[in-house]
Amino acid sequence: MKGVKCEVLTSSLVLGEAAHTGINTGDIVFQLVMFIVLMLLLKKFAWGPLMGIMDQRAQHVASEIDAAENSRKEAQKLLDEQRNLLKEARNEAQSLIENARKQGDIQREEIITTARSEAERLKESAKLEIEQQKEKAVVAIREQVAHLSVLVASKVIEKNLSAQDQDKLINDYIKEAGELR
């Protein structure tokens, strides 16, 4: 019993169970055909599409990287442009302020000059006016004096005054005239 079991064990361990049945040629052919069929089917239905999508993804990633690189360059270009524009604007503003300041200075000078000349002119005309008024006044006084003289003369004649009185009268009138003036 024990010997039989041992014999069975060894026989089944020697090159599998094929040892006493010959070579399974059918299995060999079947395995070969099945493997090749499996490989072709998988290539068509599984690995092919999978490889396709992986290639597609690789391309997608590559193109995305390119796009990112391009947009980064674009952004850099725009940034430089903006920076230049800003600098230009700043310079322009600076020059505008400078111009305005100069303009202001010039205008101030002008205003001052005109004001001064205006003042001068006004002063001149005032002087002229004064002079004219003075002339007028002198003329008027002269007329007045003449008139008074005539008046005094007539009064003297009327009263028939002494020489002393006459002198006094004239002096009085002259004084009067001086006070009037």
Place this chain on the structure above:
Amino acid sequence: MHHENPIVTFLGLQFNLANVLMITVATVVVFLLAVLSTRTLAMKPTGMQNFMEWVMDFVKNIINSTMDWKDGGRFHVLGITIIMYIFVANMLGLPFSVVIDGELWWKSPTADPAITLTLATMIVGLSHYYGVKLKGTGAYAKEFLKPFWFMLPIKIIEEFANTLTLGLRLYGNIYAGEILLGLLAGSLATGVGGHLAAILPMLAWQGFSVFVGAIQAFIFTMLTMVYLSHKVASDH
């Protein structure tokens, strides 16, 4: 631990119907897994698509570690199919085996030397085919005389040794795993105490077998690419 095989002779060829069944199951599982997980492809991968892309990248790395992608790109589909198929085939025999009337029906297809050697022979055959196709017959033949002409017999033996080791390594690992699982389940688990005692080593060995199955799938794919690169690469 010995089971008969359901052998049928058809058109002069011997078919082990258990192998036929299990090859079909493994093929269908791999096909459904691959097709269902790539049914809804998106630029932003989700769920199973991520897993499949990881497998593709994994195989791509294996190829890149042995040869130029310019030469090796054509083997990408072959590599993915091999690693998926062998992994699934290794896993099939792990959870249970089915024996009907003393005939073993459910097992790993890779626990049969005829099947692993078929795959190995296919790989080595492919390596020779691509060696001739890509380098020309002259350059292909000259490879056998390098580095010295008297290495020729060794080089020829190497080709057969490669085939045998590639196939038998896979077969041995998976078959041994199934034998031990069968022993644990069949011989140890007799009666309630035996069942309880068998749980822990069963769990441990099944876990280890998952690891071994994955490693063997990786090694098979790796060696496939190494053999192909030996024949295809212009210098190494």
